[in-house]
Amino acid sequence: MKVKRLELINFRNYKSLNVDFYDGFNYIVGDNAKGKTNLVEAIYALSFAKSFRATQNEEMINSEALFATIKAIIESGDARKEIEIQFKKEGKRVFLNKKNVSKLSELADVINVLSFIPKDTSLLKDSPRLRRNFLNQTISKFNKSYLYLLINYEKLLKERNDALKDINLNLNLIDVLTRQMVKLSKEIYLARKEFIEELNKHLSNVYNKISLSDEKLVIKYKAFIDSESDYEEKALKIFESSLPNDIKRKMTSCGVQKEDFEMYLNSRNVALYGSQGENRMSVIALKLAPYFLVHNEDKLPVIILDDVLSELDKKREESLLNFLKQLNQVFITNTKKSEFCKDNYFICEDNDIKKE
Numbered sequence: 001m002k003v004k005r006l007e008l009i010n011f012r013n014y015k016s017l018n019v020d021f022y023d024g025f026n027y028i029v030g031d032n033a034k035g036k037t038n039l040v041e042a043i044y045a046l047s048f049a050k051s052f053r054a055t056q057n058e059e060m061i062n063s064e065a066l067f068a069t070i071k072a073i074i075e076s077g078d079a080r081k082e083i084e085i086q087f088k089k090e091g092k093r094v095f096l097n098k099k100n101v102s103k104l105s106e107l108a109d110v111i112n113v114l115s116f117i118p119k120d121t122s123l124l125k126d127s128p129r130l131r132r133n134f135l136n137q138t139i140s141k142f143n144k145s146y147l148y149l150l151i152n153y154e155k156l157l158k159e160r161n162d163a164l165k166d167i168n169l170n171l172n173l174i175d176v177l178t179r180q181m182v183k184l185s186k187e188i189y190l191a192r193k194e195f196i197e198e199l200n201k202h203l204s205n206v207y208n209k210i211s212l213s214d215e216k217l218v219i220k221y222k223a224f225i226d227s228e229s230d231y232e233e234k235a236l237k238i239f240e241s242s243l244p245n246d247i248k249r250k251m252t253s254c255g256v257q258k259e260d261f262e263m264y265l266n267s268r269n270v271a272l273y274g275s276q277g278e279n280r281m282s283v284i285a286l287k288l289a290p291y292f293l294v295h296n297e298d299k300l301p302v303i304i305l306d307d308v309l310s311e312l313d314k315k316r317e318e319s320l321l322n323f324l325k326q327l328n329q330v331f332i333t334n335t336k337k338s339e340f341c342k343d344n345y346f347i348c349e350d351n352d353i354k355k356e
Contacts, residue, residue, distance in 0.1 A: 001111050001302055002329045003043055004080070005073040010065035011087075012038035013351045020355075022344050025325050028333045030348030036333040039353060040115075040304045042070045043331060046083050047113035047302075048137075049094050049104050058089040074111050077298035081110050108141050112294075115304040116287045123283050124271040128260035135261065138290050139195045141301075146191045153184045157252060165250045174243070182235045185256045189223055189231065196221045196261065202292040207265075207285035210320045215266045217282060222260045280311060284320070291327060300328035309334050 008017040013035045028036050037053075041060075044052050054060050061068040068087040073080055084095040094101040096110065123130060140147040160177040163170055196219050207217040225234045242254050263270045263282050270282045284305075294300050303324065309317050309332070318340045324330045337345065345356040 001299060002075045003046070003072055003111070003302060003331075004075045006039075006042065007069075007071040008039075008042055009069040009071075010062040011042055011060060011068040011070060012062065014038065015062055015065075015351065017353065019346070019353055021329070021331075023329060024327075025341070025344045026329070026331045026346060027338070027341050027344055028331060028346045028348060028353070029335065029337055031335060034348040035351060035353065036348050037117075037306050039348065040306050040331050040333060043072075043302065044113050044115055044304055045070055045085060046072050046074070047107055047111045047141075049085055049092060049107060052115060052117055053119075056089075057087045057092055060087050061089070072111075076110070079298075083107070083110060105140070105144065105147055108144070112141050112299065112301040113304060114138075114287055114290055114301045115306070116284055116308055117304075117306045118310075120283050120287065121280050123286075124263055124274075124279055128258070131261055132257075132259060134286075135192060135195070139191055142195070142290070142293060143191055146188070149184055149188050149191070153181060153188060153256070156181045156184065157255070157257060160252050161250070164246055164252070169247065178239045179236070181255065182232050182239070185224065185235055186228075186231045188256045189225065190228065192256075192259070193221060193223070193226075198293055199286075199289050202289045203285055206289050206292070206323075207281060209323050210284060210288075210316070211277075211281040212315055212319050217263065217265050217270075217285060219286070220262045220264060222262065224254065224256050224259055277311075277316075281316070284308065297328075303327055303330040305330070305332045307333055307335075309338065 002023055003021050005018070005020050008014040011017075028039060030036050041051055041053065051060055066088065070083075070085045070087075072083050074083060082097055084098075086093045094104065094107070096106060101107070123134065136146075136150055140150075156177055160174060160181065163174050163177065200218050203217045203219065204215070208214055225231050225238070227234060238254050246253055263286065265274060265278055265282060268274065270279055274282065288303065291301050291303065305324070308320070312320065317338060321338060321340045324332065346353050347356055
């Protein structure tokens with residue numbers, strides 16, 4: 001997968017932009033507030049039909065316009081496909097080869113994006129919800145059925161919470177919903193467990209290459225129930241024991257929607273005992289490692305790293321850039337050029353971007 005061409009209309013500071021990208025490495029440089037992040041935000045949106053920083057569509061629309069459009073040519077092997085996303089205040093429309101896309105999961109077959117942005121540095125110390133979001137979003141790109149498991153589970157969870165809030169408490173209904181949730185929970189657990197096991201095969205290698213170290217980095221999955229053979233039996237017992245409290249609080253207090261993970265570097269919890277540099281490099285490794293789960297060269301993900309070099313020393317900057325140059329296609333932003341990168345530069349200035 002490669003982004004060959006990108007066209008922006010009224011997207012952020014870009015009223016009109018057309019740019020062709022390189023295979024491999026693309027280094028985007030410019031002063032702050034010149035549009036570097038806006039550019040990679042648009043590339044990210046090709047895979048997710050949403051921003052990595054905006055919560056409302058209107059935030060991505062130029063202040064002088066009523067809509068914004070992202071168009072791109074994506075190359076996968078010998079095939080070329082066109083994606084177009086139209087953003088308006090009231091919603092968005094997605095097109096693939098001029099045809100309307102009803103399921104956003106279809107984009108995953110066309111372009112898979114892995115990203116690191118500055119706020120990710122706090123991922124390991126922040127809310128468990130953000131780590132679950134990372135897991136859910138990443139697994140969904142590799143496992144098409146996983147997204148549907150999550151959607152169905154969330155529907156059942158809402159129904160159970162609604163039943164708990166009902167004045168006329170229906171314990172039979174709650175029991176039926178609970179049993180359905182538990183069945184889906186086991187499938188979600190197995191998908192998460194398998195993904196983390198596969199990721200752990202690559203994490204240390206990625207971490208050591210980009211940090212110039214020789215340490216073991218692993219993810220430890222904090223599962224609701226960590227037992228495949230008697231999962232449903234154990235889960236039902238926990239739901240049963242939690243029911244009085246759930247009724248009192250009018251909310252489901254247990255389940256896979258509460259799960260989390262931790263990262264350990266040489267048996268030390270990175271979030272608790274890691275240095276600022278170890279936290280940063282661990283998260284970068286976490287974001288890059290899924291790349292190595294793809295074995296079809298035509299499906300290799302596109303990598304986005306926004307302002308990743310700002311807090312790295314020269315040695316780690318060099319090691320990270322050398323590592324990235326070996327990947328399929330990478331977009332990296334920075335306020336200045338690097339002595340370790342001699343070409344493939346794009347210069348952002350005056351609401352435009354030009355190849356140097």
